[in-house]
Amino acid sequence: MLFVLGAGASGEAGGPVGLAAAVTLAATAAVGAAFAACAAFAARCARPVPPTRIRTAIRDREQRTAFLPQRDPDAEGRSRPRAPGRPVPTAA
Secondary structure (H helix, E strand, C coil): CHHHHHHHHHCCCCCHHHHHHHHHHHHHHHHHHHHHHHHHHHHHHCCCCCHHHHHHHHHHHHHHHCCHHHHCCCCCCCCCCCCCCCCCCCCC
16 A cells, blocks of 8 residues: 555655655554544543533633723723713704
8 A cells, every 4th residue: 555655646666755755644644543533532531511610601701801891991992081071062
């Protein structure tokens, strides 16, 4: 099989460059398959996260980010708040 891959890659009948490319391709495929197998095994062994923990995490994240614009009113891109003083004319 490596000879066929090497011949196709180099255009010769299994030259050294083609053989090296074939070996590299086969090794990469083997490592990828091993990684996929380990990932599938790890996914099966992991305990499921209870829904209450997910809800708590989402709620905590929402509470942390709810007032993010008020933390730094002078941040770049934010308009300065209007100073109290004259009333703004409104359309009545």
